[in-house]
Amino acid sequence: MTTDSPSMADLATFALVAQHGGFRQAARAGGQSASALSEALRRLENQLGIRLLLRTTRSVTPTEAGALLLARLQPALSQVAGALDVLNELRDSPRGTLRLNVPVSAARFFLQPLVDQFMAAYPDIVLDIVIDNNFVDVVASGCDAGIRYGERLEQDMIALPIGPRTQRFAVAAAPSYLEKRGVPAHPRDLLQHACLRGKFLSGAMYPWDFERDGQTLTVDPTGPLIVTPTVIDLAVSAAVAGHGVIYLFEEWLEPHIASGALRPILRDWWPSFPGPFLYYSGRRHLPAPLRAFVDFVRASGPAAAA
Numbered sequence: 001m002t003t004d005s006p007s008m009a010d011l012a013t014f015a016l017v018a019q020h021g022g023f024r025q026a027a028r029a030g031g032q033s034a035s036a037l038s039e040a041l042r043r044l045e046n047q048l049g050i051r052l053l054l055r056t057t058r059s060v061t062p063t064e065a066g067a068l069l070l071a072r073l074q075p076a077l078s079q080v081a082g083a084l085d086v087l088n089e090l091r092d093s094p095r096g097t098l099r100l101n102v103p104v105s106a107a108r109f110f111l112q113p114l115v116d117q118f119m120a121a122y123p124d125i126v127l128d129i130v131i132d133n134n135f136v137d138v139v140a141s142g143c144d145a146g147i148r149y150g151e152r153l154e155q156d157m158i159a160l161p162i163g164p165r166t167q168r169f170a171v172a173a174a175p176s177y178l179e180k181r182g183v184p185a186h187p188r189d190l191l192q193h194a195c196l197r198g199k200f201l202s203g204a205m206y207p208w209d210f211e212r213d214g215q216t217l218t219v220d221p222t223g224p225l226i227v228t229p230t231v232i233d234l235a236v237s238a239a240v241a242g243h244g245v246i247y248l249f250e251e252w253l254e255p256h257i258a259s260g261a262l263r264p265i266l267r268d269w270w271p272s273f274p275g276p277f278l279y280y281s282g283r284r285h286l287p288a289p290l291r292a293f294v295d296f297v298r299a300s301g302p303a304a305a306a
Contacts, residue, residue: 013040094288095124101146104229109251110163125289133229144290145280159277170250172262176242194244195221196235210269
């Protein structure tokens with residue numbers, strides 16, 4: 001054990017690794033190499049003379065001492081970050097990195113115009129956009145804010161409308177498929193059809209929900225293809241090729257419906273749902289890049305982001 005006091009940088013590294021549960025994950029979030037983080041942790045533990053993290057091949061978890069240090073350290077690091085960020089707010093244009101966690105649909109259908117406008121207005125801010133359809137803790141994931149739908153928001157989060165305020169799921173299939181297999185007249189008929197399914201990275205399947213005249217129901221069809229959100233275009237292509245029925249955001253299918261490559265079915269049963277929200281923690285000082293983005297979204301209004 002040395003007599004030197006630990007540096008703030010090494011303490012911040014410990015907090016980063018502990019929060020992300022691993023050196024590789026922390027390296028991605030912090031923009032550093034895993035080896036540099038490991039060296040900083042080794043140096044900090046030598047200086048303190050106590051083990052702070054338990055390392056295995058699969059995970060990194062705090063020891064009892066590490067957990068105690070982390071609980072005391074996080075509020076202090078947040079205060080330091082907030083104090084330094086006050087200087088950022090005094091600049092003519094804020095700078096830094098804004099990390100957003102967004103679903104595939106947001107990135108594809110309404111976020112781009114808003115991002116273009118924001119980048120033009122704030123050239124010193126770097127946008128780091130993580131595409132993720134899973135339901136994550138935005139703070140624990142190392143992101144400043146996320147875009148999700150209302151029913152998935154945590155109670156301690158602030159939610160700001162962004163994008164279209166009402167959306168629908170649509171159902172469609174290629175004319176060649178419908179000529180061969182027939183046109184479903186009721187959602188339950190889908191149980192007799194080949195359906196192209198989507199699933200979350202967790203393995204959970206997307207539900208196929210329907211509604212009409214106050215009646216709601218969910219069907220769990222089967223079919224020859226299951227994809228995750230990052231490759232949903234594979235399912236769309238399979239539907240166009242005549243391999244089955246697809247259930248997806250209306251915006252995703254509309255170009256193919258307009259061209260005639262897909263034919264809408266069960267239109268009276270298409271369910272609508274409230275649009276997405278930008279959400280972020282209300283328990284801490286907002287970094288200048290995030291404050292700029294929140295103000296920009298508010299000034300633009302949901303319709304401008306759609």
